[in-house]
Amino acid sequence: MKEYRPQEIEPKWQKVWEEKKVFETPQYSQKPKYYALVMFPYPSGTLHVGHVKNYTIGDIVARYKRMQGYNVLHPFGYDAFGLPAENAAIAHKIHPKKWTMDNINTIRGQIKKMGISYDWNREVITCNEDYYKWTQWIFLKLYEAGLAYKKPGAVNWCPSCQTVLANEQVKDGKCERCGTTVTIKHLEQWYFKITEYAEKLLEGLDKLPGWPEHVKTMQRNWIGKSTGAEVDFPVEGLDKKIRIFTTRPDTIYGVTFMAIAPESPLVLELVTDEKRKEVEEFLAKVALEDRFKRTSLEAKKEGVFLGRYAINPLTGERIPIYVANYILYEYGTGAIMAVPAHDKRDFDFAKAYGLPIKQVIKPKDGEWNIEEAPYEEEGIMVNSGPFDGLESKAGIEAVTKYMEEKGLGKKSVQYKLRDWLISRQRYWGAPIPIIYCDKCGIVPVPEKDLPVKLPENVEFLPTGQSPLTLSEEFKHTTCPKCGGPAHREVETMDTFVDSSWYFLRYVNPKLEDRPFDTNDVNYWLPVDQYIGGVEHAVLHLLYSRFITKVLHDLGYVGFDEPFQNLFTQGMIYKDGWKMSKSKGNVVSPDDMIEKYGADTLRMYILFMAPPEKDAEWSDAGIEGVHRFVKRLWNNYYKMLDIINASDVEEAEFGREEKALRRKLHAMIKKIKEDIEGGFKFNTAIAGLMEFNNQLSDYLESVENPSKKLLREIAEKISLIISPFAPHMAEEMWHDLGKETLIVEERWPDYDEEALKEDEITIVVQVNGKVRGKVTVPAGFTEEQIKERAVESVKKLIEGKQLVNTFYVPGKLVNIVVK
Template sequence: MKEYRPHEIEPKWQKVWEERGVFTTPQYSDKPKYYALVMFPYPSGTLHVGHVKNYVIGDIVARYKRMQGYNVLHPFGYDAFGLPAENAAIANKIHPKKWTFDNINTIRGQIKKLGISYDWSREVITCTEDYYKWTQWIFLKLYEAGLAYKKPGAVNWCPSCQTVLANEQVKDGKCERCGTPVTMKHLEQWYFKITDYAEKLLEGLDRLEGWPEHVKTMQRNWIGKSTGAEIDFPVEGTDKKIRIFTTRPDTIYGVTFMAVAPESPLVLELVTEDKKAEVEAFLAKVALEDRFKRTSLEAKKEGVFLGRYAINPLTGERIPIYVANYILYEYGTGAIMAVPAHDQRDHDFAKAYNLPIRQVIKPYEGEWNVEEKAYEDEGIMVNSGPFNGLNSKDGIEAVIKFLEEKGIGKRSVQYKLRDWLISRQRYWGAPIPVVYCQKCGIVPVPEDELPVRLPEDVEFLPTGQSPLMLSEEFKATKCPKCGGPAQREVETMDTFVDSSWYFLRYVNPRLDDKPFDTKDVNYWLPVDQYIGGVEHAVLHLLYSRFITKVLHDLGYVGFDEPFENLFTQGMIYKDGWKMSKSKGNVVSPDDMVEKFGADTLRMYILFMAPPEKDAEWNDAGIEGVHRFLRRLWNNYYRILELLKSGQVEDRELNKEERQLRRKLHAMIKKIKEDIEGGFKFNTAIAGLMEFNNQLSDYLESSNSFHAGLLNEIAEKVALILSPFAPHMAEEMWHDLGKQTLIVEEKWPDYDPSALIEEEITMVVQVNGKVRGKIVVPAEAAEEEIKSEALKNVEKLIAGKSVEKVVYVPRKLVNIVVK
C-alpha cells in the first residue's frame, strides 16, 4: 500500500498550485466575492507556531469559501516599517532595509511551506516606495482636510526606544514595544485629529454585529465618552480662567480646591514668584515618575499650592489652586474642581494637605461620615443653595441649566480619546511629506513630487533626535510654494499609519497613479472576515476604522467600516509562557514541517483548542495528530486498493454500511456547521477522527465491501479534508483518478435521507439508576419501547411492584419499583 510521505507530496502540490496560479484572484467574477484577510506581520524575525495559527485559521476560511463557490481574495504582506524591525537591525548591526527584506524572504518561504493559499501576486510591503508614497498621500489628504496638524505639548517618551509614543502604545505606564517605563517630554509633534471622529467611531461599533463584544467594549472604553458640563473658574487677580469638565456638576457647591496636572501649561502661567522654586522642584520630581502609577487610586497624593486662588462661579468663594500628581493632562481639560467629600482621590489629597471636606450630597437613607471616606454615589443635594433637596440626577440637569443661563458653563460631551500622535524620532518609517520655509511656513509636498524618499545612507542609531537630521542632502530642499530654500520635516510616521490602510492596497497593489481604484475597493470592501490577535483591539483596529471613515467622508471609498466580521484567535503558549526567543520556548514551524509535514502542523494547531482560546503547545499532541493522519491515509489507500482490485460488490447496503454512510453524512453536516458556526475547527477535526474510527472497524471486520459506498467515502473524505490538510487531500483526489484539482472542487453536500436513523439506543433505569440499554427501531411506539425495557431488566425487578414507567423519547426509560 502507498506510504504517506508528506515531504514528497507537499512540495509537489505547492508547485502545481503555483504554476497553475489557482490562488490568483480575478478582480471581478460571476461568483460572489469574499475577502478573507489575516493581520500581516512585522518582519523583525522568523515566525514561530504562535504566528502561524493566525495564517492557518485564515487559510481554512479562504479554502472553504472557494469550495462554496466564492471568488476569494486572500492576500498577504508585511508591516515592514517601525521600531521592531529597526531595533532588531540595530541589535544585529545591519541596515534596517537589508534586515527587513532578509526576514521577508525567510517568512515568505516559511509560509509557502505551509501551503497557505495566498494570492502572492498581490503581496504588499509597507517600506517600499510604491507603498509609502501612498501613505504620504493619505497624510496630505488629512492635512488638506484639517485633520493633520502640528502642536507643542507634553508627550510620552520611551528612553529606551528614544522616541515618542501615542497613548495607545503605553501599557500600564510602560512602552508597549520594550517594556521601559515611559516619561514625559515637551516637544512639537504631528497629530491626526482622531478626536473629530470620536462619536462616529462609537456609533459605528453598534453596527459591527460580526465583531466580538469584548473588542467593541475595549474600543468604547478607550474612546471613553462622558456627558457633563464645562465650567469656567476665574483666577483671582488675573484675566485667566480655569476651564474644567465634570460629570458631576451637582457637586459644585462642595469644591474646596482646584487641581491642575503637572504637564499643563497653566502651572507655570499661574504660579506666583514666591512659589516658583517649590513648584519647579515638584515638576522635576513628577517627571521621573510613572504617570499611570502616580494617578492610580492607591498612589500617594502629592501637590504644591500655586499661590493663587480661583473663584467658584456659583458661590463667589476663593478656592486655592494646586498642581497635583494625580491629575492627568490628557484627560478632560487637565484641571479639575476638587470635591473631596465625593471623590476619593480628592479626599486623600485634602486629608494630606488639611483642606476642607464639605458634604453636598447625602445618601437617600442613613448618614455618611465624609471625613472618613468620600461618598461617591447618588443622593440628595444639601448645602447647595437653591438646589437643596434635589436628587443627584435632577441636580445635574438643574445646575447645567443654571450655568448656561448665567453664561458661566455649558453642557458638554468629552472623550478620553486623544488625538493620534504620529511623529517618530526614528529612521525606519515613512517621511512626513512637508517642508518648512521661512517665508511660507509649513508647506505640504505636492502630490506629483511623492514619494519623499527615505535616504539609505543615514546613521540610524537612536539619539533622541530623528536620524534624518544628520542628512543635509535629505533636509535641504526648495519650497514648493515660493521656490526659496526650505528644510524637509525630519521625523517619520508611526508604523500604525502604514497598517491603517493596507487592506485597501491589496485590491490594487501595482497601481502607480493612485493608491487604489474606488470602483475596485467598493467591490471588495469591507473585508468579509478579518482575523488577528486581540492585542490590536485598540491600536490597529481603531486607527484603521478612523482612516477608512476619513477616506469615506472625502469621497474616496463608499463604505465607512473596513472589517465586517472580526475573529480574534488565542495565543499558543509553551511551558506556561507566551512564545518568545528571550524565554527560549519558541517552536519553529520549519522544524515541525521537517519532522511531521505541513498538514500535521496545520491540523494540530486547529485541533489543540477552540481557535479563540489560548492553548499550550504539547509535543505529544502533534505526534497524536500525525498518527491520526497516517491512519486516515492508510484507510483511504485500503479503499483505493479494494476499488482497483475488484474486491467490491454492487448490491444493497447492509445494516453496518447504512450506519457508516449515516456517519459519513452526519460528519459532513457537522463540519459545515462547525466552520460556519464560529470556526469550531477543533470539533470539526474531532468529527473526522470519529468517522475514521468507524471506517477502520468496517474495513477490518467486513468480508465484502460495497463499491458505491467506498467510492462515496473516498470522494467525500478527500473533499472534507481539503481545507485542513490540503496536500494530503490533493494527493488522495489525484490517486482516486480525478483529473481536476481538489482546491477547485465544490464543498460536498450531505444527504438528508442518509441521516434518518433506523435504530436508536436507549438507556434503561430502575429507580433512577442505569441498569441496561436497549436498541429499538427508530419508529417504534412508546408502549413497544416500554415493554422492551421491562424485558431488559425483568430479572432485576423480579418480585417487585412496578409503580410507574417514565418514558423520555429517544433517551431513556425509568422503571420505578417498590
C-alpha cells in the same frame, strides 16, 4: 497499500496549485466576493508556529469559502518598515533594506511550505517605494483636510528605541515594543487629528456586531467619552476664572477645594507671593516624576495651597485653590472642582490636608458614613439648596440647565483620546512629505514629486536623531512654492500609518497612478473576515478605522468601516512562556513540516484548543495528531483497495451501512456548523476523529463492505478535510480517480434524509392480548424497546405487578402482569 509521505505529496501539490494559478483572484466575478484577511507580519526574523496559527486559521476560512462558491481574496504582505530593521543595521552594519528583504524571503518560503492559499501576485511590502509613495499621499490628503498638523508639546519618549511614541504605544508607562519606562520630552511633532473622529469611531462600533465584545470595549474605553459640564469658578480678588470639567454637576454643593494640574500656566498666575516659593518647589519636584505613576489612582495625593480662593458660583462659598499632582493637564480643562465626599481621589487629598468633607448625595436607601469613605455612586441630592431631593440623573440635568441659564457653565463632552503622534526620529519609515522654507513656511511636497525617497547611503548611529538629519543630500532641497532654498522634514512616519491602509492596496497592488481604485475597493471591502492578535485592539485596529473614515469622508472609498468581522486568535505558549528567541523556546514550523508534514502541523494547530484561546505547545500533542492523520490516510487507502477490487460484489445497504452513512452525514453537519458557528475548528477535527474510528470499526467488522458506501465516504472525506489538510485531500481525490483539483470542488452538504434514523414498529401485548403499537429507532437495544413498550401501556397496567417481558425481535413485546 500506499504509504503516507507528506514530504513528497506536499511540494507536489503546492507546485500544481502554483502552475495552475488556482489562488489568483479575478478582480471581478459572477460569484459573490469574500475578502479573507490576516494581519500581515512584521518581518523581523523567521516565523514561529504562533504566527503560523494566524495564517492557518485564515487559510481554513479562505479555502472553505472558496469551496462554497465564493470569489475569495486572500492576500499576504509585510509591515516592513520599523525599528528592528534599523537596530539590526546599527548592530550588524547591514542595511535595513537588505535585512528586511532577506527576512521577507525567508518568511515567504516558510509560508509557501504551509500550503497557504495566498494570491502571491498581490503581495504588498510597505517599505517599497511603490507602496510608501501612497502612504505619503495619505499624509498629504490628511494635511489638505486639516487633519495633519505640527505642534510643540510634551511627548512620550522611549530612551531605548530613541524615538517618540504615540499614546497608544505606551502600556502602563512602558514602551509597548521594548518595555522600557517612557519619559517625557518637549518636541515639535506631527499629529493626525484622530480626536476629530472620536464620536464617529465610537458610533461605528455599534455597527460591528461581528467584532468581539472585548475589543469593542477596549476601543470605547480608549476613546473614553465623558458627558458632563464645564463650569467657571471666579477667583476672589482677581479678574480671572478657573474653568473646570465635571461629570457630576449634581455634587457642586459639596465642593470644598479646587485643584489645578502642575503643568497649567494658571498655577503661577494665581499663586500669591507668600506661597510662590513653596509652589515653585513643588512644581520642580513633580516635573521630575513619572507622569503615569503620579496620576494613577493609588499614587499618594500631594499638593500645595496657592494662597488664593475661588467662589462657588452656585453657593457663593469661598473655596481654597490647590495645585495637585493627581490632576492631568491634558484632560478636560486641566482643573477640577473637588468633592471629597463623592470622589475617592479628592477624598484622599482632603484627608491628607485636613480639608472639609461635605456630603451632598445620599444613597437611595440606607445611611453612609462619609468620614469613612466617599460615596461615589449616584443617589439623592441633599444639602443642595433648591435641588434637594432630586435623583443624581435629574440633578445633573437641573444643575446644568440652571448654570446655562445664568451663564455660569455649559454642557460638555470630553474624550480621553488624544491626537495620534506620527513623527518618528528614525530612518526606516516613510519620510513625512513636508518641506520647510524660510519664506513660505511649511510647504507640502506636491503630489507629482512623490515619493520622497529615503536616501540609501546614510550612517546608522544611535544618536536619538533621525539619520536623515545627517544626510545633506536628503535635507537640502528647493521650495516647491518659491523655488528658494529649503529643507526637508527629516522625520519619518509611525509604521502604524503604513499598516492603516494596506488592506486597500491588496485590491490594486500594482496600480501606478493611484493608491487604489475606488470602484475596486468598493467591490471588495469591507473585509469579510479579519484575523489577528488582540494586542492591536487600540493600535492598528483603531488607526485603520480612522484612516478608512477619513478616506470615506474625502470621497475616496464608499464604506466607513474597513473590517466587517474580526476574529482574535489566542497565542501559542511553549513551556509556559510566549515564544521568543531570547527564551529559546521557539518552535519552528520548518522543523515540524520536515518531521510531520504541513497537513499535520495545520491540523494540530487547529486541534490544540479553541482558536481564540491561548494554548500550550505539546510535542506529544502533535505526535497524536500525526497518528490520527496516518490512520485517516490508511482507512482511506483501505477503502480505495476495496472500491477498486474487481472480485468484491456490490452489496445492499444493511443495518451497518445505514448506520455508518448516518454518522457520515451527521459529521458533515457538525463540521459545517462548527466552522460557520464561529471557528470551532478543534471540535470539527474531533468530529472527524470520531468518524474515523467508526469507519475503522466498520472496515474491521464487516465481511462484505458496500463499495457504494465506501465510494461516498472516500469522496466526502477528502472534500471535508480539504481546507484543513489540503495536500493530503488533493492526493486522495486524485487517487479516487478524479480529474479535477479538489480546491476547485464544492465543500459537501449533508443529506437530510440520511440523518433520519430507520424506525421499526413493534406490537405491544399485555398478557398475550394486543394492546397497541410503538415505533422506535432501528438502532434501539432490546432493553430500550421493552422500556418503550411498557411506557406505552402504563395506564393499563397501573397498580399491577410486572412479572416479565418477552421480546420477539423486530415484531412484538409481550408484557406479563399480575
